[in-house]
Amino acid sequence: MKKLLIILSLVTGIYLWMDAGQSRQPVLVGDMPSTASAVADDGAIERAFENHQSQLQVEGMGLVVRLLADDTKGARHQRFILRLPSGLTLLIAHNIDLAARINALANGDRVQFYGEYEWNRQGGIVHWTHRDPDGRHVAGWLKHNGRTYQ
Secondary structure, eight states, X not given: OHHHHHHHHHHHHHHHHOOOOOOOOOOOOEEXXXXXXXXOOTHHHXXXXXXXXXXXXXEEEEEEEEXXXXXXXXXXXXXXXXXXXXXOEEEXXXXXXXXXXXXXXXXXXXXXXXXXXXXXXXXXXXXXXXXXXXXXXXXXXXXXXXXXXX
């Protein structure tokens, strides 16, 4: 737990200072059906933000407003900022040691997500957007341009 808090603090600090990205060829888990459409209800995230709640599984959708450099300290994470329909912003920290990176990600792209929300003053962080190889945590995912990254 202490390691997780240190990593989250580090990710938050880097989030405030970095703004470049790296790319690698993704390995895709699967395709999202073309008829699937997620309606983002960010009310649960809004309430978690207002109440300073953390460790909540959340699902939503937002637009990429900023690409950040990968966090390469410890487990590597692809990082970017999403703006939800409500205007709230979230840092997405996607573990690219356990899941494929989204190579073609650009500002203005829509990304759906399912992961664990951690509160911070900037809006919050969503992580665990991948499968847990030990099977102890709920599997999360990201969806971008019809593909699922897990």
